[in-house]
Amino acid sequence: MKTILIISNSMDIHADLISPIFQKKDQTYFRINLDQFPRDYKILQKYTGKVSKVIIEHIPSGNFIDLNTVGAVWNRRPAPFSFISNDLLNQELAFAKQETEQALFGLLYPLDCFWVSHPVALRGAGWKGEQLNRARNFGFEIPASLVTNCPEEVLKFKSLIRSDLIFKTLSTADLASGSVEDNERVTDGLSTVIVDEEMMENLDAVREIPCHFQEYIxxxxxxxxxxxxxxxxxxxxxxxxxxxxxxxxxxxxxxxxxxxxxxxxxxxxxxxxxxxxxxxxxxxxxxxxxxxxxxxxxxxxxSGNFLYIQQLIPEFNILEKLAATLSREVECRT
Missing domain, CATH: 3.30.470.20 (ATP-grasp fold, B domain)
Structure with missing residues:
Protein backbone atom coordinates (compact mmCIF):
# COMPACT_ATOMS: atom_id res chain seq x y z
CA MET A 1 0.00 0.00 0.00
CA LYS A 2 1.31 3.44 -0.93
CA THR A 3 1.95 6.03 1.79
CA ILE A 4 1.41 9.78 2.10
CA LEU A 5 4.46 11.72 3.28
CA ILE A 6 3.82 14.96 5.22
CA ILE A 7 6.70 17.43 5.49
CA SER A 8 6.08 20.15 8.06
CA ASN A 9 7.02 21.13 11.61
CA SER A 10 5.87 20.16 15.08
CA MET A 11 3.85 23.38 15.55
CA ASP A 12 1.75 23.03 12.39
CA ILE A 13 -1.91 22.56 13.32
CA HIS A 14 -2.80 21.99 9.64
CA ALA A 15 -0.77 18.77 9.67
CA ASP A 16 -2.20 17.87 13.09
CA LEU A 17 -5.78 18.07 11.85
CA ILE A 18 -5.34 16.17 8.60
CA SER A 19 -3.98 13.11 10.44
CA PRO A 20 -7.37 11.99 11.89
CA ILE A 21 -8.88 12.23 8.40
CA PHE A 22 -6.25 9.85 7.05
CA GLN A 23 -6.81 7.53 10.02
CA LYS A 24 -10.54 7.32 9.28
CA LYS A 25 -9.67 6.41 5.70
CA ASP A 26 -7.16 3.77 6.89
CA GLN A 27 -4.66 5.71 4.82
CA THR A 28 -1.05 5.23 5.91
CA TYR A 29 1.03 8.37 6.32
CA PHE A 30 4.37 9.44 7.74
CA ARG A 31 5.21 12.90 9.03
CA ILE A 32 8.61 14.59 9.10
CA ASN A 33 8.85 17.57 11.45
CA LEU A 34 11.73 19.58 10.08
CA ASP A 35 12.26 21.42 13.37
CA GLN A 36 13.17 18.02 14.87
CA PHE A 37 15.21 16.83 11.89
CA PRO A 38 17.75 15.23 11.78
CA ARG A 39 17.96 15.10 15.59
CA ASP A 40 15.02 12.71 16.02
CA TYR A 41 15.34 10.83 12.74
CA LYS A 42 17.58 8.23 11.18
CA ILE A 43 18.02 8.25 7.42
CA LEU A 44 19.45 5.73 5.02
CA GLN A 45 19.98 6.22 1.30
CA LYS A 46 21.85 3.35 -0.32
CA TYR A 47 22.36 2.42 -3.95
CA THR A 48 23.87 -0.93 -4.83
CA GLY A 49 23.78 -1.77 -8.51
CA LYS A 50 20.20 -1.27 -9.66
CA VAL A 51 18.79 -1.63 -6.16
CA SER A 52 17.95 1.40 -4.02
CA LYS A 53 17.10 1.48 -0.33
CA VAL A 54 15.81 4.78 1.05
CA ILE A 55 14.51 4.77 4.64
CA ILE A 56 13.57 7.49 7.15
CA GLU A 57 12.92 6.37 10.73
CA HIS A 58 11.46 8.44 13.56
CA ILE A 59 13.71 7.38 16.42
CA PRO A 60 11.43 8.15 19.43
CA SER A 61 8.48 6.15 18.04
CA GLY A 62 10.29 3.60 15.91
CA ASN A 63 7.99 4.38 12.99
CA PHE A 64 9.67 4.41 9.62
CA ILE A 65 8.94 4.89 5.95
CA ASP A 66 10.42 3.28 2.86
CA LEU A 67 10.42 6.14 0.38
CA ASN A 68 9.89 3.68 -2.45
CA THR A 69 6.32 3.31 -1.10
CA VAL A 70 5.46 7.04 -1.21
CA GLY A 71 2.52 7.81 -3.49
CA ALA A 72 1.93 11.46 -2.54
CA VAL A 73 3.72 14.21 -0.65
CA TRP A 74 2.21 17.15 1.20
CA ASN A 75 5.12 19.56 1.37
CA ARG A 76 3.40 21.77 3.89
CA ARG A 77 5.77 24.03 5.85
CA PRO A 78 9.54 24.53 6.23
CA ALA A 79 11.34 24.98 9.55
CA PRO A 80 14.93 25.33 10.79
CA PHE A 81 16.69 22.02 11.39
CA SER A 82 17.61 20.73 14.87
CA PHE A 83 20.77 18.87 15.81
CA ILE A 84 21.83 16.71 18.76
CA SER A 85 24.43 19.27 19.87
CA ASN A 86 23.18 22.68 20.97
CA ASP A 87 26.65 24.24 21.16
CA LEU A 88 27.82 24.03 17.55
CA LEU A 89 30.08 26.87 16.48
CA ASN A 90 28.65 29.19 13.84
CA GLN A 91 30.64 27.60 11.03
CA GLU A 92 29.80 24.10 12.28
CA LEU A 93 26.11 25.00 12.40
CA ALA A 94 26.17 26.53 8.90
CA PHE A 95 27.87 23.41 7.53
CA ALA A 96 25.45 21.11 9.39
CA LYS A 97 22.47 22.90 7.85
CA GLN A 98 23.93 22.67 4.35
CA GLU A 99 24.75 18.98 4.68
CA THR A 100 21.33 18.19 6.13
CA GLU A 101 19.56 20.02 3.32
CA GLN A 102 21.65 18.13 0.77
CA ALA A 103 20.88 14.80 2.44
CA LEU A 104 17.15 15.43 2.89
CA PHE A 105 16.35 16.76 -0.54
CA GLY A 106 18.63 14.18 -2.11
CA LEU A 107 16.13 11.70 -0.66
CA LEU A 108 13.00 13.60 -1.63
CA TYR A 109 13.66 15.02 -5.10
CA PRO A 110 13.75 11.61 -6.84
CA LEU A 111 10.22 10.76 -5.63
CA ASP A 112 8.08 10.20 -8.72
CA CYS A 113 4.70 10.85 -7.16
CA PHE A 114 1.98 13.46 -6.62
CA TRP A 115 3.25 16.58 -4.84
CA VAL A 116 1.46 19.39 -3.00
CA SER A 117 3.75 20.92 -4.04
CA HIS A 118 7.21 20.00 -5.35
CA PRO A 119 10.09 22.06 -3.86
CA VAL A 120 11.14 23.21 -7.32
CA ALA A 121 7.63 24.50 -8.05
CA LEU A 122 7.41 26.18 -4.64
CA ARG A 123 10.74 27.88 -5.13
CA GLY A 124 9.79 29.17 -8.55
CA ALA A 125 6.42 30.47 -7.35
CA GLY A 126 7.73 32.38 -4.36
CA TRP A 127 9.26 35.49 -5.93
CA LYS A 128 6.87 38.41 -5.38
CA GLY A 129 8.25 40.59 -8.17
CA GLU A 130 7.94 37.74 -10.67
CA GLN A 131 4.39 37.03 -9.46
CA LEU A 132 3.27 40.55 -10.34
CA ASN A 133 4.71 40.27 -13.83
CA ARG A 134 3.13 36.86 -14.40
CA ALA A 135 -0.25 37.91 -13.01
CA ARG A 136 -0.28 40.88 -15.37
CA ASN A 137 0.52 38.55 -18.27
CA PHE A 138 -2.50 36.43 -17.29
CA GLY A 139 -4.77 39.46 -17.47
CA PHE A 140 -4.87 40.66 -13.86
CA GLU A 141 -4.63 44.29 -12.89
CA ILE A 142 -1.76 44.88 -10.45
CA PRO A 143 -0.80 47.86 -8.27
CA ALA A 144 1.91 50.22 -9.46
CA SER A 145 4.94 48.74 -7.71
CA LEU A 146 8.56 49.59 -7.00
CA VAL A 147 11.43 47.53 -5.64
CA THR A 148 14.54 49.60 -5.04
CA ASN A 149 17.39 50.45 -2.68
CA CYS A 150 17.55 54.00 -4.02
CA PRO A 151 15.72 56.72 -1.99
CA GLU A 152 15.56 59.02 -5.00
CA GLU A 153 13.56 56.40 -6.92
CA VAL A 154 11.03 56.24 -4.07
CA LEU A 155 10.54 60.00 -4.29
CA LYS A 156 10.02 59.80 -8.05
CA PHE A 157 7.59 56.91 -7.68
CA LYS A 158 5.54 58.70 -5.02
CA SER A 159 5.22 61.73 -7.28
CA LEU A 160 3.82 59.55 -10.08
CA ILE A 161 1.04 57.78 -8.18
CA ARG A 162 -2.21 59.47 -7.24
CA SER A 163 -2.88 57.53 -4.03
CA ASP A 164 -1.05 56.85 -0.80
CA LEU A 165 2.21 54.91 -0.87
CA ILE A 166 2.46 51.65 1.06
CA PHE A 167 5.43 49.61 2.20
CA LYS A 168 5.25 45.81 2.40
CA THR A 169 7.84 43.09 2.76
CA LEU A 170 8.89 40.88 -0.13
CA SER A 171 9.85 37.76 1.80
CA THR A 172 7.97 37.43 5.08
CA ALA A 173 5.91 39.75 7.24
CA ASP A 174 7.46 38.25 10.39
CA LEU A 175 10.78 39.91 9.49
CA ALA A 176 12.61 36.57 9.87
CA SER A 177 11.69 36.43 13.57
CA GLY A 178 11.32 32.67 13.32
CA SER A 179 14.93 32.29 12.16
CA VAL A 180 16.54 33.59 15.36
CA GLU A 181 16.54 32.59 19.01
CA ASP A 182 13.96 34.19 21.33
CA ASN A 183 16.61 36.28 23.09
CA GLU A 184 17.81 37.63 19.74
CA ARG A 185 14.36 38.63 18.46
CA VAL A 186 13.78 42.39 18.26
CA THR A 187 10.32 42.29 16.65
CA ASP A 188 7.66 39.77 15.69
CA GLY A 189 6.93 41.36 12.34
CA LEU A 190 5.59 44.27 10.33
CA SER A 191 2.20 44.70 8.72
CA THR A 192 1.67 46.45 5.43
CA VAL A 193 1.75 50.16 6.27
CA ILE A 194 0.99 53.46 4.59
CA VAL A 195 4.19 55.47 4.26
CA ASP A 196 3.84 58.60 6.39
CA GLU A 197 5.87 61.80 6.56
CA GLU A 198 8.20 60.46 9.22
CA MET A 199 9.04 57.47 7.04
CA MET A 200 9.63 59.73 4.05
CA GLU A 201 12.08 61.76 6.12
CA ASN A 202 14.05 58.59 6.84
CA LEU A 203 14.26 57.26 3.30
CA ASP A 204 18.03 56.85 3.55
CA ALA A 205 17.27 53.57 5.32
CA VAL A 206 16.21 52.23 1.91
CA ARG A 207 19.89 52.10 0.93
CA GLU A 208 20.42 49.22 3.38
CA ILE A 209 18.30 46.59 1.57
CA PRO A 210 15.91 46.53 -1.41
CA CYS A 211 12.46 47.69 -0.31
CA HIS A 212 9.02 47.09 -1.79
CA PHE A 213 6.58 49.97 -2.33
CA GLN A 214 3.17 50.01 -3.98
CA GLU A 215 0.36 52.41 -4.65
CA TYR A 216 -2.45 51.99 -2.14
CA ILE A 217 -5.50 50.48 -3.84
CA SER A 303 2.29 27.38 0.95
CA GLY A 304 -0.21 29.83 2.43
CA ASN A 305 -2.28 28.98 5.51
CA PHE A 306 -5.90 28.01 4.95
CA LEU A 307 -7.16 26.67 8.28
CA TYR A 308 -8.24 30.09 9.55
CA ILE A 309 -10.34 30.52 6.41
CA GLN A 310 -12.04 27.18 6.95
CA GLN A 311 -12.69 28.02 10.60
CA LEU A 312 -14.23 31.37 9.68
CA ILE A 313 -16.24 29.90 6.81
CA PRO A 314 -17.42 26.50 8.10
CA GLU A 315 -18.94 25.41 4.77
CA PHE A 316 -15.48 25.42 3.22
CA ASN A 317 -13.95 21.94 3.29
CA ILE A 318 -10.41 22.77 2.19
CA LEU A 319 -8.73 20.32 4.57
CA GLU A 320 -11.05 17.51 3.53
CA LYS A 321 -10.54 18.32 -0.16
CA LEU A 322 -6.78 18.24 0.29
CA ALA A 323 -6.91 14.93 2.18
CA ALA A 324 -9.18 13.40 -0.47
CA THR A 325 -6.87 14.58 -3.25
CA LEU A 326 -3.78 13.09 -1.61
CA SER A 327 -5.58 9.82 -0.84
CA ARG A 328 -6.91 9.53 -4.39
CA GLU A 329 -3.48 10.05 -5.88
CA VAL A 330 -2.03 7.41 -3.56
CA GLU A 331 -4.71 4.92 -4.66
CA CYS A 332 -3.87 5.63 -8.30
CA ARG A 333 -0.30 4.58 -7.63
CA THR A 334 -1.04 1.49 -5.52
Missing amino acids: QKKYELRVTVVEDAVFAAKIHSQDDERTRVDSRDMSAEILYEATELPEHIKDRCLSLIKSYDLNYSAMDIIVTPDDEYVFLENNP
Whole structure:
Protein backbone atom coordinates (compact mmCIF):
# COMPACT_ATOMS: atom_id res chain seq x y z
CA MET A 1 0.00 0.00 0.00
CA LYS A 2 1.31 3.44 -0.93
CA THR A 3 1.95 6.03 1.79
CA ILE A 4 1.41 9.78 2.10
CA LEU A 5 4.46 11.72 3.28
CA ILE A 6 3.82 14.96 5.22
CA ILE A 7 6.70 17.43 5.49
CA SER A 8 6.08 20.15 8.06
CA ASN A 9 7.02 21.13 11.61
CA SER A 10 5.87 20.16 15.08
CA MET A 11 3.85 23.38 15.55
CA ASP A 12 1.75 23.03 12.39
CA ILE A 13 -1.91 22.56 13.32
CA HIS A 14 -2.80 21.99 9.64
CA ALA A 15 -0.77 18.77 9.67
CA ASP A 16 -2.20 17.87 13.09
CA LEU A 17 -5.78 18.07 11.85
CA ILE A 18 -5.34 16.17 8.60
CA SER A 19 -3.98 13.11 10.44
CA PRO A 20 -7.37 11.99 11.89
CA ILE A 21 -8.88 12.23 8.40
CA PHE A 22 -6.25 9.85 7.05
CA GLN A 23 -6.81 7.53 10.02
CA LYS A 24 -10.54 7.32 9.28
CA LYS A 25 -9.67 6.41 5.70
CA ASP A 26 -7.16 3.77 6.89
CA GLN A 27 -4.66 5.71 4.82
CA THR A 28 -1.05 5.23 5.91
CA TYR A 29 1.03 8.37 6.32
CA PHE A 30 4.37 9.44 7.74
CA ARG A 31 5.21 12.90 9.03
CA ILE A 32 8.61 14.59 9.10
CA ASN A 33 8.85 17.57 11.45
CA LEU A 34 11.73 19.58 10.08
CA ASP A 35 12.26 21.42 13.37
CA GLN A 36 13.17 18.02 14.87
CA PHE A 37 15.21 16.83 11.89
CA PRO A 38 17.75 15.23 11.78
CA ARG A 39 17.96 15.10 15.59
CA ASP A 40 15.02 12.71 16.02
CA TYR A 41 15.34 10.83 12.74
CA LYS A 42 17.58 8.23 11.18
CA ILE A 43 18.02 8.25 7.42
CA LEU A 44 19.45 5.73 5.02
CA GLN A 45 19.98 6.22 1.30
CA LYS A 46 21.85 3.35 -0.32
CA TYR A 47 22.36 2.42 -3.95
CA THR A 48 23.87 -0.93 -4.83
CA GLY A 49 23.78 -1.77 -8.51
CA LYS A 50 20.20 -1.27 -9.66
CA VAL A 51 18.79 -1.63 -6.16
CA SER A 52 17.95 1.40 -4.02
CA LYS A 53 17.10 1.48 -0.33
CA VAL A 54 15.81 4.78 1.05
CA ILE A 55 14.51 4.77 4.64
CA ILE A 56 13.57 7.49 7.15
CA GLU A 57 12.92 6.37 10.73
CA HIS A 58 11.46 8.44 13.56
CA ILE A 59 13.71 7.38 16.42
CA PRO A 60 11.43 8.15 19.43
CA SER A 61 8.48 6.15 18.04
CA GLY A 62 10.29 3.60 15.91
CA ASN A 63 7.99 4.38 12.99
CA PHE A 64 9.67 4.41 9.62
CA ILE A 65 8.94 4.89 5.95
CA ASP A 66 10.42 3.28 2.86
CA LEU A 67 10.42 6.14 0.38
CA ASN A 68 9.89 3.68 -2.45
CA THR A 69 6.32 3.31 -1.10
CA VAL A 70 5.46 7.04 -1.21
CA GLY A 71 2.52 7.81 -3.49
CA ALA A 72 1.93 11.46 -2.54
CA VAL A 73 3.72 14.21 -0.65
CA TRP A 74 2.21 17.15 1.20
CA ASN A 75 5.12 19.56 1.37
CA ARG A 76 3.40 21.77 3.89
CA ARG A 77 5.77 24.03 5.85
CA PRO A 78 9.54 24.53 6.23
CA ALA A 79 11.34 24.98 9.55
CA PRO A 80 14.93 25.33 10.79
CA PHE A 81 16.69 22.02 11.39
CA SER A 82 17.61 20.73 14.87
CA PHE A 83 20.77 18.87 15.81
CA ILE A 84 21.83 16.71 18.76
CA SER A 85 24.43 19.27 19.87
CA ASN A 86 23.18 22.68 20.97
CA ASP A 87 26.65 24.24 21.16
CA LEU A 88 27.82 24.03 17.55
CA LEU A 89 30.08 26.87 16.48
CA ASN A 90 28.65 29.19 13.84
CA GLN A 91 30.64 27.60 11.03
CA GLU A 92 29.80 24.10 12.28
CA LEU A 93 26.11 25.00 12.40
CA ALA A 94 26.17 26.53 8.90
CA PHE A 95 27.87 23.41 7.53
CA ALA A 96 25.45 21.11 9.39
CA LYS A 97 22.47 22.90 7.85
CA GLN A 98 23.93 22.67 4.35
CA GLU A 99 24.75 18.98 4.68
CA THR A 100 21.33 18.19 6.13
CA GLU A 101 19.56 20.02 3.32
CA GLN A 102 21.65 18.13 0.77
CA ALA A 103 20.88 14.80 2.44
CA LEU A 104 17.15 15.43 2.89
CA PHE A 105 16.35 16.76 -0.54
CA GLY A 106 18.63 14.18 -2.11
CA LEU A 107 16.13 11.70 -0.66
CA LEU A 108 13.00 13.60 -1.63
CA TYR A 109 13.66 15.02 -5.10
CA PRO A 110 13.75 11.61 -6.84
CA LEU A 111 10.22 10.76 -5.63
CA ASP A 112 8.08 10.20 -8.72
CA CYS A 113 4.70 10.85 -7.16
CA PHE A 114 1.98 13.46 -6.62
CA TRP A 115 3.25 16.58 -4.84
CA VAL A 116 1.46 19.39 -3.00
CA SER A 117 3.75 20.92 -4.04
CA HIS A 118 7.21 20.00 -5.35
CA PRO A 119 10.09 22.06 -3.86
CA VAL A 120 11.14 23.21 -7.32
CA ALA A 121 7.63 24.50 -8.05
CA LEU A 122 7.41 26.18 -4.64
CA ARG A 123 10.74 27.88 -5.13
CA GLY A 124 9.79 29.17 -8.55
CA ALA A 125 6.42 30.47 -7.35
CA GLY A 126 7.73 32.38 -4.36
CA TRP A 127 9.26 35.49 -5.93
CA LYS A 128 6.87 38.41 -5.38
CA GLY A 129 8.25 40.59 -8.17
CA GLU A 130 7.94 37.74 -10.67
CA GLN A 131 4.39 37.03 -9.46
CA LEU A 132 3.27 40.55 -10.34
CA ASN A 133 4.71 40.27 -13.83
CA ARG A 134 3.13 36.86 -14.40
CA ALA A 135 -0.25 37.91 -13.01
CA ARG A 136 -0.28 40.88 -15.37
CA ASN A 137 0.52 38.55 -18.27
CA PHE A 138 -2.50 36.43 -17.29
CA GLY A 139 -4.77 39.46 -17.47
CA PHE A 140 -4.87 40.66 -13.86
CA GLU A 141 -4.63 44.29 -12.89
CA ILE A 142 -1.76 44.88 -10.45
CA PRO A 143 -0.80 47.86 -8.27
CA ALA A 144 1.91 50.22 -9.46
CA SER A 145 4.94 48.74 -7.71
CA LEU A 146 8.56 49.59 -7.00
CA VAL A 147 11.43 47.53 -5.64
CA THR A 148 14.54 49.60 -5.04
CA ASN A 149 17.39 50.45 -2.68
CA CYS A 150 17.55 54.00 -4.02
CA PRO A 151 15.72 56.72 -1.99
CA GLU A 152 15.56 59.02 -5.00
CA GLU A 153 13.56 56.40 -6.92
CA VAL A 154 11.03 56.24 -4.07
CA LEU A 155 10.54 60.00 -4.29
CA LYS A 156 10.02 59.80 -8.05
CA PHE A 157 7.59 56.91 -7.68
CA LYS A 158 5.54 58.70 -5.02
CA SER A 159 5.22 61.73 -7.28
CA LEU A 160 3.82 59.55 -10.08
CA ILE A 161 1.04 57.78 -8.18
CA ARG A 162 -2.21 59.47 -7.24
CA SER A 163 -2.88 57.53 -4.03
CA ASP A 164 -1.05 56.85 -0.80
CA LEU A 165 2.21 54.91 -0.87
CA ILE A 166 2.46 51.65 1.06
CA PHE A 167 5.43 49.61 2.20
CA LYS A 168 5.25 45.81 2.40
CA THR A 169 7.84 43.09 2.76
CA LEU A 170 8.89 40.88 -0.13
CA SER A 171 9.85 37.76 1.80
CA THR A 172 7.97 37.43 5.08
CA ALA A 173 5.91 39.75 7.24
CA ASP A 174 7.46 38.25 10.39
CA LEU A 175 10.78 39.91 9.49
CA ALA A 176 12.61 36.57 9.87
CA SER A 177 11.69 36.43 13.57
CA GLY A 178 11.32 32.67 13.32
CA SER A 179 14.93 32.29 12.16
CA VAL A 180 16.54 33.59 15.36
CA GLU A 181 16.54 32.59 19.01
CA ASP A 182 13.96 34.19 21.33
CA ASN A 183 16.61 36.28 23.09
CA GLU A 184 17.81 37.63 19.74
CA ARG A 185 14.36 38.63 18.46
CA VAL A 186 13.78 42.39 18.26
CA THR A 187 10.32 42.29 16.65
CA ASP A 188 7.66 39.77 15.69
CA GLY A 189 6.93 41.36 12.34
CA LEU A 190 5.59 44.27 10.33
CA SER A 191 2.20 44.70 8.72
CA THR A 192 1.67 46.45 5.43
CA VAL A 193 1.75 50.16 6.27
CA ILE A 194 0.99 53.46 4.59
CA VAL A 195 4.19 55.47 4.26
CA ASP A 196 3.84 58.60 6.39
CA GLU A 197 5.87 61.80 6.56
CA GLU A 198 8.20 60.46 9.22
CA MET A 199 9.04 57.47 7.04
CA MET A 200 9.63 59.73 4.05
CA GLU A 201 12.08 61.76 6.12
CA ASN A 202 14.05 58.59 6.84
CA LEU A 203 14.26 57.26 3.30
CA ASP A 204 18.03 56.85 3.55
CA ALA A 205 17.27 53.57 5.32
CA VAL A 206 16.21 52.23 1.91
CA ARG A 207 19.89 52.10 0.93
CA GLU A 208 20.42 49.22 3.38
CA ILE A 209 18.30 46.59 1.57
CA PRO A 210 15.91 46.53 -1.41
CA CYS A 211 12.46 47.69 -0.31
CA HIS A 212 9.02 47.09 -1.79
CA PHE A 213 6.58 49.97 -2.33
CA GLN A 214 3.17 50.01 -3.98
CA GLU A 215 0.36 52.41 -4.65
CA TYR A 216 -2.45 51.99 -2.14
CA ILE A 217 -5.50 50.48 -3.84
CA GLN A 218 -8.91 51.54 -2.57
CA LYS A 219 -10.90 48.48 -1.47
CA LYS A 220 -14.51 47.48 -1.58
CA TYR A 221 -13.47 44.17 -0.03
CA GLU A 222 -10.65 41.64 -0.27
CA LEU A 223 -10.47 38.04 -1.43
CA ARG A 224 -8.47 35.09 -0.21
CA VAL A 225 -8.64 32.58 -3.04
CA THR A 226 -7.47 29.09 -2.07
CA VAL A 227 -6.90 26.56 -4.85
CA VAL A 228 -6.65 22.79 -4.29
CA GLU A 229 -6.03 21.18 -7.66
CA ASP A 230 -9.09 22.39 -9.66
CA ALA A 231 -11.24 23.38 -6.67
CA VAL A 232 -11.45 27.12 -5.93
CA PHE A 233 -12.48 28.43 -2.50
CA ALA A 234 -13.05 32.19 -2.60
CA ALA A 235 -13.36 33.95 0.76
CA LYS A 236 -14.80 37.47 0.74
CA ILE A 237 -13.13 39.52 3.49
CA HIS A 238 -14.95 42.64 4.69
CA SER A 239 -11.70 44.33 5.65
CA GLN A 240 -13.06 47.87 5.33
CA ASP A 241 -15.49 47.38 8.20
CA ASP A 242 -12.79 47.87 10.84
CA GLU A 243 -10.03 50.47 10.99
CA ARG A 244 -7.51 47.82 12.07
CA THR A 245 -7.91 45.87 8.84
CA ARG A 246 -8.41 48.64 6.29
CA VAL A 247 -4.77 48.58 5.15
CA ASP A 248 -3.78 45.03 6.15
CA SER A 249 -6.53 42.47 6.71
CA ARG A 250 -4.24 40.09 8.65
CA ASP A 251 -5.05 41.65 12.03
CA MET A 252 -7.07 38.76 13.46
CA SER A 253 -8.05 40.76 16.55
CA ALA A 254 -10.67 42.51 14.41
CA GLU A 255 -13.89 40.51 14.16
CA ILE A 256 -14.66 41.27 10.54
CA LEU A 257 -16.93 39.15 8.37
CA TYR A 258 -15.53 36.38 6.18
CA GLU A 259 -18.00 34.76 3.81
CA ALA A 260 -17.98 32.39 0.86
CA THR A 261 -18.39 33.94 -2.55
CA GLU A 262 -18.35 32.90 -6.18
CA LEU A 263 -15.78 34.43 -8.50
CA PRO A 264 -16.72 35.61 -11.98
CA GLU A 265 -15.84 32.80 -14.35
CA HIS A 266 -13.05 34.74 -16.08
CA ILE A 267 -11.41 35.59 -12.73
CA LYS A 268 -11.67 31.96 -11.60
CA ASP A 269 -10.05 30.84 -14.86
CA ARG A 270 -7.22 33.35 -14.39
CA CYS A 271 -6.57 32.10 -10.88
CA LEU A 272 -6.43 28.47 -12.00
CA SER A 273 -4.27 29.28 -15.00
CA LEU A 274 -1.84 31.26 -12.88
CA ILE A 275 -1.47 28.47 -10.32
CA LYS A 276 -1.11 25.76 -12.96
CA SER A 277 1.58 27.77 -14.74
CA TYR A 278 3.77 27.19 -11.68
CA ASP A 279 3.00 23.43 -11.61
CA LEU A 280 1.37 23.91 -8.21
CA ASN A 281 -1.44 21.72 -6.87
CA TYR A 282 -2.17 24.13 -4.04
CA SER A 283 -1.89 27.87 -3.51
CA ALA A 284 -3.62 30.85 -1.88
CA MET A 285 -3.94 34.23 -3.58
CA ASP A 286 -4.70 37.67 -2.17
CA ILE A 287 -6.84 39.89 -4.39
CA ILE A 288 -8.47 43.30 -3.91
CA VAL A 289 -11.87 44.17 -5.33
CA THR A 290 -12.09 47.92 -5.81
CA PRO A 291 -15.20 50.12 -5.42
CA ASP A 292 -15.46 49.89 -9.23
CA ASP A 293 -15.50 46.07 -9.03
CA GLU A 294 -12.06 45.73 -10.55
CA TYR A 295 -10.01 42.70 -9.46
CA VAL A 296 -6.43 43.62 -8.50
CA PHE A 297 -3.88 40.87 -7.84
CA LEU A 298 -1.65 41.37 -4.79
CA GLU A 299 0.30 38.15 -4.28
CA ASN A 300 0.37 34.38 -4.46
CA ASN A 301 1.19 32.23 -1.42
CA PRO A 302 2.16 28.73 -2.62
CA SER A 303 2.29 27.38 0.95
CA GLY A 304 -0.21 29.83 2.43
CA ASN A 305 -2.28 28.98 5.51
CA PHE A 306 -5.90 28.01 4.95
CA LEU A 307 -7.16 26.67 8.28
CA TYR A 308 -8.24 30.09 9.55
CA ILE A 309 -10.34 30.52 6.41
CA GLN A 310 -12.04 27.18 6.95
CA GLN A 311 -12.69 28.02 10.60
CA LEU A 312 -14.23 31.37 9.68
CA ILE A 313 -16.24 29.90 6.81
CA PRO A 314 -17.42 26.50 8.10
CA GLU A 315 -18.94 25.41 4.77
CA PHE A 316 -15.48 25.42 3.22
CA ASN A 317 -13.95 21.94 3.29
CA ILE A 318 -10.41 22.77 2.19
CA LEU A 319 -8.73 20.32 4.57
CA GLU A 320 -11.05 17.51 3.53
CA LYS A 321 -10.54 18.32 -0.16
CA LEU A 322 -6.78 18.24 0.29
CA ALA A 323 -6.91 14.93 2.18
CA ALA A 324 -9.18 13.40 -0.47
CA THR A 325 -6.87 14.58 -3.25
CA LEU A 326 -3.78 13.09 -1.61
CA SER A 327 -5.58 9.82 -0.84
CA ARG A 328 -6.91 9.53 -4.39
CA GLU A 329 -3.48 10.05 -5.88
CA VAL A 330 -2.03 7.41 -3.56
CA GLU A 331 -4.71 4.92 -4.66
CA CYS A 332 -3.87 5.63 -8.30
CA ARG A 333 -0.30 4.58 -7.63
CA THR A 334 -1.04 1.49 -5.52
